[in-house]
Amino acid sequence: MKDIKPKLISLFKKGYCTPQIARIAKKIKEPSTTIHYNIKKLEEEAIKTYKAVFDYNQIGEGHCTFLLVNLKEEKYGQPEEIAEEIAKSERIESVDIVTGEYELLIKLRSEDIDDYYAWIKEAIKKYNFAKTISLTSLKQLKTEFVEI
Amino acid sequence: MKDIKPKLISLFKKGYCTPQIARIAKKIKEPSTTIHYNIKKLEEEAIKTYKAVFDYNQIGEGHCTFLLVNLKEEKYGQPEEIAEEIAKSERIESVDIVTGEYELLIKLRSEDIDDYYAWIKEAIKKYNFAKTISLTSLKQLKTEFVEI
DNA sequence: ATAAATACTTGAATATTATACGAATAATGA
DNA sequence: TCATTATTCGTATAATATTCAAGTATTTAT
Numbered sequence: 001m002k003d004i005k006p007k008l009i010s011l012f013k014k015g016y017c018t019p020q021i022a023r024i025a026k027k028i029k030e031p032s033t034t035i036h037y038n039i040k041k042l043e044e045e046a047i048k049t050y051k052a053v054f055d056y057n058q059i060g061e062g063h064c065t066f067l068l069v070n071l072k073e074e075k076y077g078q079p080e081e082i083a084e085e086i087a088k089s090e091r092i093e094s095v096d097i098v099t100g101e102y103e104l105l106i107k108l109r110s111e112d113i114d115d116y117y118a119w120i121k122e123a124i125k126k127y128n129f130a131k132t133i134s135l136t137s138l139k140q141l142k143t144e145f146v147e148i
Numbered sequence: 149m150k151d152i153k154p155k156l157i158s159l160f161k162k163g164y165c166t167p168q169i170a171r172i173a174k175k176i177k178e179p180s181t182t183i184h185y186n187i188k189k190l191e192e193e194a195i196k197t198y199k200a201v202f203d204y205n206q207i208g209e210g211h212c213t214f215l216l217v218n219l220k221e222e223k224y225g226q227p228e229e230i231a232e233e234i235a236k237s238e239r240i241e242s243v244d245i246v247t248g249e250y251e252l253l254i255k256l257r258s259e260d261i262d263d264y265y266a267w268i269k270e271a272i273k274k275y276n277f278a279k280t281i282s283l284t285s286l287k288q289l290k291t292e293f294v295e296i
Numbered sequence: 297a298t299a300a301a302t303a304c305t306t307g308a309a310t311a312t313t314a315t316a317c318g319a320a321t322a323a324t325g326a
Numbered sequence: 327t328c329a330t331t332a333t334t335c336g337t338a339t340a341a342t343a344t345t346c347a348a349g350t351a352t353t354t355a356t
Binding site for chain 2: 306307323
């Protein structure tokens with residue numbers, strides 16, 4: 001037993017996938033070389049990566065939370081720095097700087113609520129958040145444009 | 149000119165991609181047949197699909213909004229039905245039933261604020277939302293686990 | 297503790313698929 | 327209109343995935 005699956009999951013979260021040119025060519029009834037050409041162009045312009053979407057319950061990341069954050073005054077004017085730092089973690093699905101009452105909106109995945117609590121305690125300390133609101137997902141119907 | 153790119157974008161949002169077995173095999177230094185075997189297992193258990201992640205500014209979906217929704221009383225108890233209906237649209241990135249003040253949290257992408265306004269007006273009418281709060285993304289640092 | 301069943305690993309052979317190339321056609325711009 | 331650039335697409339080739347079969351490890355039941 002080599003325990004390859006965790007490594008695959010980690011790689012597939014960010015990339016290591018590629019388009020199925022032959023299948024697309026069949027689907028839209030065009031020559032595969034034409035599809036190939038168009039995909040390469042699109043990759044230059046607009047495609048960041050190809051990746052897997054998981055049934056997160058099955059990989060121990062079934063607990064999903066949206067976190068609204070107020071930064072402390074000294075960081076209020078330049079939220080990007082903190083946002084970039086937060087974005088680096090593998091459990092963070094998205095980070096946005098948003099309009100309204102809060103500065104940041106973070107979507108993250110954890111194993112369970114205990115795991116989440118450990119993370120948020122650590123994050124409040126580390127990033128010196130002024131205030132946070134956690135919206136816990138009770139049911140996920142769609143994620144990353146994929147219905148689950 | 150066959151205008152193939154829009155079709156590709158639509159297909160790539162949900163699938164039509166596949167893992168790069170040879171590349172992964174090289175990366176984690178295992179035989180490609182072993183990688184193949186493990187991926188097939190993982191697909192049965194936990195992988196929903198393989199898809200592309202876009203630079204959404206480049207495909208006319210740069211405007212991103214998180215929408216908090218209160219449903220009308222008659223729908224408050226069974227939000228799933230509406231949530232599933234909302235999830236079907238291609239511009240919807242995620243739909244969650246959440247804890248707290250609001251019942252639904254929807255993440256969606258539009259071309260610009262006018263496009264968004266048209267959508268939200270229509271949605272309020274169609275789904276009979278009681279109240280909504282829109283959090284507009286000013287800057288997206290990470291989406292779908294991919295830094296952008 | 298042992299045997300049987302099941303799951304995982306792997307190399308060799310084969311089938312599929314992506315990519316490179318070149319020629320033809322179409323679109324763009326001056 | 328003519329020249330330049332972008333796109334289409336068939337053929338040939340290179341790369342890759344998949345099948346198969348055999349061996350090894352792990353788990354399960356008794």
